[in-house]
Amino acid sequence: MGATKTDVFDDRVNRLASVAKAMGHPARIAILTQIMTQKSCINKDLVEELPLAQPTISQHLKELKRAGLIAGSIDENRMCYCIDRDGLKEIMQYCQELIAESPADDQCC
Amino acid sequence: MGATKTDVFDDRVNRLASVAKAMGHPARIAILTQIMTQKSCINKDLVEELPLAQPTISQHLKELKRAGLIAGSIDENRMCYCIDRDGLKEIMQYCQELIAESPADDQCC
DNA sequence: AAGCAATATCGTAATATTGCGATATAAATA
DNA sequence: TATTTATATCGCAATATTACGATATTGCTT
Numbered sequence: 001m002g003a004t005k006t007d008v009f010d011d012r013v014n015r016l017a018s019v020a021k022a023m024g025h026p027a028r029i030a031i032l033t034q035i036m037t038q039k040s041c042i043n044k045d046l047v048e049e050l051p052l053a054q055p056t057i058s059q060h061l062k063e064l065k066r067a068g069l070i071a072g073s074i075d076e077n078r079m080c081y082c083i084d085r086d087g088l089k090e091i092m093q094y095c096q097e098l099i100a101e102s103p104a105d106d107q108c109c
Numbered sequence: 110m111g112a113t114k115t116d117v118f119d120d121r122v123n124r125l126a127s128v129a130k131a132m133g134h135p136a137r138i139a140i141l142t143q144i145m146t147q148k149s150c151i152n153k154d155l156v157e158e159l160p161l162a163q164p165t166i167s168q169h170l171k172e173l174k175r176a177g178l179i180a181g182s183i184d185e186n187r188m189c190y191c192i193d194r195d196g197l198k199e200i201m202q203y204c205q206e207l208i209a210e211s212p213a214d215d216q217c218c
Numbered sequence: 219a220a221g222c223a224a225t226a227t228c229g230t231a232a233t234a235t236t237g238c239g240a241t242a243t244a245a246a247t248a
Numbered sequence: 249t250a251t252t253t254a255t256a257t258c259g260c261a262a263t264a265t266t267a268c269g270a271t272a273t274t275g276c277t278t
Contacts, residue, residue, distance in 0.1 A: 001267050002232030008160040009135040013142070017135040023200075024130025025236085026118040033122070036211040044254060051117040056237050058256055077245055079255065083211035091132075092204040095197045102145040102192035110237050111262030134266085153224060162268050167226055169266095186275060188225065220278085227272070234265065242257070248250085 016094055019087045022067030027052055027060050035070060035081055043079040125203055128196045131176030136161055136169050144179060144190055152188040 006014050022028060030050060035041050043061065047054045061081065064070045068087035072079050115123050131137060139159055144150050152170065156163045170190065173179045177196035181188050 001230090002234080002265080004134065004234085004266065005161065006135055009139055013135045013138045017133055017138045020129050020138070021133025024126055024133040025113065026115055026122045026126040027236090029122045029126045029129070029203075030118055032207055036207050038212055041212075042254095047254090052114065053238050054255075055239080055257080059236080059238095062256085077254065083207055085208050088204045088208050092201055092208070094138075095201040095204070098141055098145050098192055099194050099197050099201070103147055103150075110260090111235075111264080113236065113264085136266090151224095156224090163225075164227080164269080165267050168268095171226085186224065222277075223275090225273080228270085230268095232266085234263100236261105236263075238260095240258085243255080245253085245255105247252075 016091060019067050019069065019091050022063055022069055022087075023091075025060065025063075027056070028064055031057070031060055031064065032069065032083065035083055041080050041082055042075075043081065125200060128176050128178065128200050131172055131178055131196075132200075134169065134172075136165070137173055140166070140169060140173065141178065141192065144192055150189050150191055151184075152190065 009017075023032070027050065031046060034046060034049060043057070046061075047057050050057060052060075061070070061072070061079075065072060065081075068084055070081045071084045072081045074080070118126075132141070136159065140155060143155060143158060152166070155170075156166050159166060161169075170179070170181070170188075174181060174190075177193055179190045180193045181190045183189070
């Protein structure tokens with residue numbers, strides 16, 4: 001008891017949930033936004049910009065990477081992260097599907 | 110220590126994270142999908158369709174409602190849920206922004 | 219009124235996440 | 249080689265989430 005039951009859901013459902021979950025933390029939204037605006041795609045800069053300790057940010061970056069939302073490459077002794085569009089496209093499309101395919105409010109019940 | 114630091118991030122960031130977090134569980138993705146396809150917008154049907162106990166589903170529905178992803182109305186002794194598009198539009202737009210505004214992979218570092 | 223059906227809430231055990239100090243690692247530089 | 253710089257990992261305490269049995273609650277139906 002207590003553990004999320006992933007085995008009873010199919011792969012797509014689990015994958016969507018996993019990506020959404022990675023976005024489901026303010027620090028990680030803030031990191032994504034920073035990388036987007038290129039204020040800081042360098043790890044060090046993120047640590048300076050965000051009000052969190054370095055190990056905490058490192059941990060959040062790892063989670064974003066795991067979910068396929070960012071990709072990291074080494075740029076002369078620094079880690080440089082960039083947005084990975086694939087994961088994002090997946091949830092975006094799912095949201096769009098929910099919006100477009102679900103019955104209008106007045107048609108449901 | 111241990112609690113998510115929401116106070117150090119601004120409202121929009123917290124709001125986006127909160128919506129994404131609500132989507133970040135396979136059961137809740139499954140519920141959203143069921144409501145969308147209208148296989149079951151009725152709570153009871155969800156309980157029958159999904160491999161989770163009734164209190165668990167009730168709890169997940171509450172979370173989805175809290176995040177503004179679904180809205181519930183009473184339909185002769187039954188709870189009927191429908192997709193609430195506003196929360197979805199918000200993350201969708203944010204994803205789109207991330208995809209469109211972030212520099213291309215080859216332009217970063 | 220008694221029973222039933224649908225849903226919500228309570229309480230709690232199991233598990234997961236968050237945040238960070240301490241510490242490792244690895245590359246650049248003095 | 250010693251130091252500094254940038255990042256990752258470990259370990260742990262605090263907190264949050266998940267799942268569900270037991271138990272309300274509310275509105276039929278008999």
